Amino acid sequence: MSAEGRDGTSALVIGLDFGTSSAKGCVIRAKSQGAEERLVFSCEAVTYEGQTQSVESWTDALYALLIQIPEALRRRAVRISLDATSATSICLNTAQVLMYDQGVGREVVELLKKYAPAESCVLSGSSSLAKLVFWLLESPPAGSALRFCHQADFLLRALVGSPVEVDGASHLIRYLREHAAFTSDWNNALKLGYDPEADEYPAWLIEGLLNGDPSLKDKPIPELPKVVRPGAVLGSVGFPFNALLPPDCQVCAGTTDSIAAFLASGCCQLGDACTSLGSTLAIKMLSQRRVESVQHGIYSHRFPTSGSASDRLWLVGGASNCGCRVLRDLKFTVEELRALSEEIDPQSPTGFHFYPLPLNATNGERFPDADPQKISTVDPSVRPRSKLLHAVFESIARVELSAYEKLYELGAECKQPLRLFSAGGGSENGTWSRMRSTLIYGVPEAPQMCAAESSEACYGAALLAADFTE
Structure with missing residues (x-):
């Protein structure tokens, strides 16, 4: 064009x-x-x-x-x-x-x-x-x-x-x-x-x-x-x-809203992945292998390129019910999140191992392991509040790590994304990003960690029309 x-x-x-x-x-x-x-x-x-x-x-x-x-x-x-x-x-x-x-x-x-x-x-x-x-x-x-x-x-x-x-x-x-x-x-x-x-x-x-x-x-x-x-x-x-x-x-x-958001992030090549840290935790990665597992809440979309079968890419992943909604349940304000994040040492584990579903949710978990009976194990009484926030950040990061490990276990080529783009409100928190980087790559500021080009799905829809129709 x-x-x-x-x-x-x-x-x-x-x-x-x-x-x-x-x-x-x-x-x-x-x-x-x-x-x-x-x-x-x-x-x-x-x-x-x-x-x-x-x-x-x-x-x-x-x-x-x-x-x-x-x-x-x-x-x-x-x-x-x-x-x-x-x-x-x-x-x-x-x-x-x-x-x-x-x-x-x-x-x-x-x-x-x-x-x-x-x-x-x-x-x-x-x-x-x-x-x-x-x-x-x-x-x-x-x-x-x-x-x-x-x-x-x-x-x-x-x-x-x-x-x-x-x-x-x-x-x-x-x-x-x-x-x-x-x-x-x-x-x-x-x-x-x-x-x-x-x-x-x-x-x-x-x-x-x-x-x-x-x-x-x-x-x-x-x-x-x-x-x-x-x-x-x-x-x-x-x-x-x-x-x-x-x-x-x-x-x-067109496409779906989640695929458009993936395109907007900048992901475009084998091994690229995007973690969306919104109310829920959405994970998607580009793979040459199609991965499907109802048991784990995983399915694959064909990526919108027109190459031959040998060049075909699949967008594999799923969405966890964990995510930033639990922070709202715990009544963390935007100002409190910003201030308490400054008090957290992302290299120092809390010792807590919560499963960070929304506090009163009754619909269980979808991904990386589908379990309709699963409930939140977050303890709202943990004090100080900075330690509670730290523990929740850690817990969601562990779910993210587990999700990428599950994709690899079931057939995706990369155990760790070659480039990991982050989107959603949670991606803007530097402390949390360093914590996630440490868990996934072993260092707090891994070069593989990338900010999304855009967080707006409409930008991905525009890129779809501009770049994927040749």
Whole structure:
């Protein structure tokens, strides 16, 4: 892709992030020029309207983000992409939305177990496939085809627009619900059962479950989205968004919010890893080997490059329920965290070995060992408070170390990341970073420890459109 725009100015790319409660956006240069800052503009976060999320609230947020971008920058946009929450799904027939964390009942999962491989990530009540099957079972016999897509699929198709130029958002939504064909990507389609290694929907899904199970025999035939590589060009911006963006601006296939955040960190080569220290602890590492283990809460996304099978990379990892939420449970303020961190000697262990789940959580642990019965062992009475904070930092760092060791044990090439990028609020704490470095690499300031290039998933979505479509 040329770094030069239509009128000789530098070409720009837009990335959007549709998160759990709000949407964000940014504009970057299509190609960086040496040390030139790549980020050009950041949008203010847009909170979704209404008590519950809907396709209307998402399209309103999409418009609100784009209108924030100065017109002079919008005119230079040559590509746009976005990410959204994994497994947030829509039954287009009814416009019902089921969010990423909404489950649909044990009976659906038991049905999936008859067909899906034992290590498949669809074997969860909140997976996209579980939601699709739930809607099929709820549908009347011999009804019209069940139309299904993910949040990212819907919003990207909205950008491609309607062939009929009728004013009003309601017309666009009606067209999308009733007529549009949808395209998904390797990452969003993973929890729908798509096999990104074979690059197809597997036989167990099509011939086995959807066309072979007796409970679905008289149900509508589902219209599954076509699946392409993240970043692949889907088309050009159409009505009504061509009033905001150039009509030749290319719309590129998206990804999930967690993959976009990984891309934003700067990870791009074998052995790179990213630890996100937010409310939960998310771990991802680039490997040439695909690693799957339901027992350990580990699955693999195909990394969005277009190389041959021998060059293929997998983004392996999982998310622990441990993380910074326990610090809120212990009522550490931002000021207290900053002051007490200065009192901690990261090279001097406390002797405590907590498991730092949220204090009153009842959903157990997901990764590096899935255990629904696991509970927090943090003792809030430890004094002084600096020692309590030290012990919690240590404990989360040990979970991080255990996670990377587990990935290696199950087949990833690197026991230690060759480059470890850190993102999330916890990554900004220097004391904690030195503690983590010591545990993983044996020294407090290992050269392998890297600050994330950006902590914003929308930046990763922009990079996806700019860098991964060649």
